[in-house]
Amino acid sequence: MTTIRISDDALARACGADLLAAAFTKAGATVERTSSWGMHWLEPLVEVDGKGFGPATIEDVNAILDGSSGKGIGVIADHPFIASQQRLTFARAGRTRPTNLGDYEATGGWAGLRRARELGPEKIIDEVLASGLRGRGGAGFPAAIKWKTVAGAVADQKYIVCNADEGDSGTFADRMVMEGDPFALIEGMAIAGEAVGATRGYVYLRSEYPDAIAKMNAAVQASAHIVAPFVVEIRAGAGAYVCGEETSLLNSLEGKRGEVRAKPPLPALKGLFGKPTVVNNVLTLSAVPHILTEGGASLYDSLGVARSKGTMPIQLAGNIKHGGLYETAFGITLRELVYDIGGGTQSGRPVKAVQVGGPLGAYIHPDQFDIPFDYEAYAAADALIGHAGITVFDDSADMGSMARFAMEFCAAESCGKCTPCRIGSTRGVELIDRIKAGGRELDALEKTPQMHNMPKKGRTQDEEIQLLEDLCETMKFGSLCALGGFTPYPVMSALKHWPDDFRG
């Protein structure tokens, strides 16, 4: 009997994988549900003896089974999109059944944890330090330094908190790890617990990911005896974007409003319930099991450029022909990612802009497509890598309205604690509307003789633009966290590169 492999990742399911799997079962085939290879334009992708067919529909079932289907892409592992990657975090993608412990162990699972337990806390942290691993959530803070701080703190209880509140549009790598390789994340958390002396771990998972919540819960249950005495618990978020910020995430876990906390004190010293806490992103923690295997740290350190070491799971999204998950060493350029790998836009129109790093990332003009993928190089170009989501826009995009949306989004999602973010975002929306309208007239009140200190005329379009720049400056330096602080990136970059889109 033929064995068919189809992903049960949320994306494949949203594209009809469940119906397809049922049709294959009905046709007499054995169906195995695996993780996704990450070639999203081919989902649902059907795998028969290593060969792929996609995107498949139920009409293709018989043709695929009798070998006459025209949707074949050859051997999946040899496909250029896969073969050109360097997959460490996503080594199992497409190859294993996500919540199957046997599959996990057969592909090297738990080797990192076993070795970590032999090494002991100090040496675990040395290994992570040697690998050069930096936080994958966006800030790029060296993971080992954070761990060392928590390890050095004295407390009766410490926590490992996994930030799985992947709210950025254009990012889905966390989701793919949790749905495709959940044990790797659990193993990474257990290793972190071993390193810092924590016995409890929480995964704060956004409620917009129902599949990931179900898979993680199943995986936690199945692996409880392996990671014990370390205990992992999944907690669902409640639709607040700002809870992806680590301190508001901690407040939310404690059952409070997801408001940002002022730092210091650092969460590493006073985190969850006031106890020393490691807060790391899903990708950071799931990179750890590989690093802790024999020789893993030095391999990781040998990849990448300058201070950006190892691999980054890059997410190709938006209006792109070949969207999906592309894990590769740092240093790759946007030109390669968007054109060579991504195949340009889905619509076939020219690329107008690329947003890197989610809603708070800068819009990058095609003229800048040669900057290497590297934390420092992006910072120097007034942009950020963030969580490495890349959203492509074609020439039909109106960058003025995208800038307005950035402000609107910030206003909708602001936690309200600091003024630049709470008020500034709303003023930003109004300002962009006024720029589009060509400036601002004096209002009735301002024209009254009592208001003699007012300027004698309204503001021109240029003066409004100047005001928007000032507002962005205030938000950037005056906000408590990255929501208000980084919203100026998409706004200012859009204004800089596409000023005509702002003038109505």
Add this chain to the structure above:
Amino acid sequence: MSREQKLSEIISDHSGREGPLLPILHDVQEEFGCVDEEAEQAIAGALNLTRAEVHGVVSFYHDFKPKADPRPVVQICRAESCKSRGVEALISDAEKVAGGRVKLSTVYCLGLCSVGPNARVGDTLHARLDGPTLARLIENA
């Protein structure tokens, strides 16, 4: 089982957990379709909080509603990636199809950013939507 009994059952299910408020609110929202004043009062009493504190939490998060809405809900993603794939052009027609029967709500990102426009109905996700498929989705909601 009465409403009160159900409420206290949900609350006691989570006793002993660290930071039990959000899990309780999720269960209450799921069970009753909202977290209303009465529920806030009961939760506050059980957790030794003021109702104001509980209300502050309920009103902070998009997932918790003060009043139940009997209409079926279709969540449409309107974040950057879905915008770049043309979701905005589908909205006005979708609103017409939804009329007063179906509630359309905006969600910022379902994490299927390479195959948008996307929508969610209950726990089921839908991708690669265009005018006709979105209309069908709303009609069947």
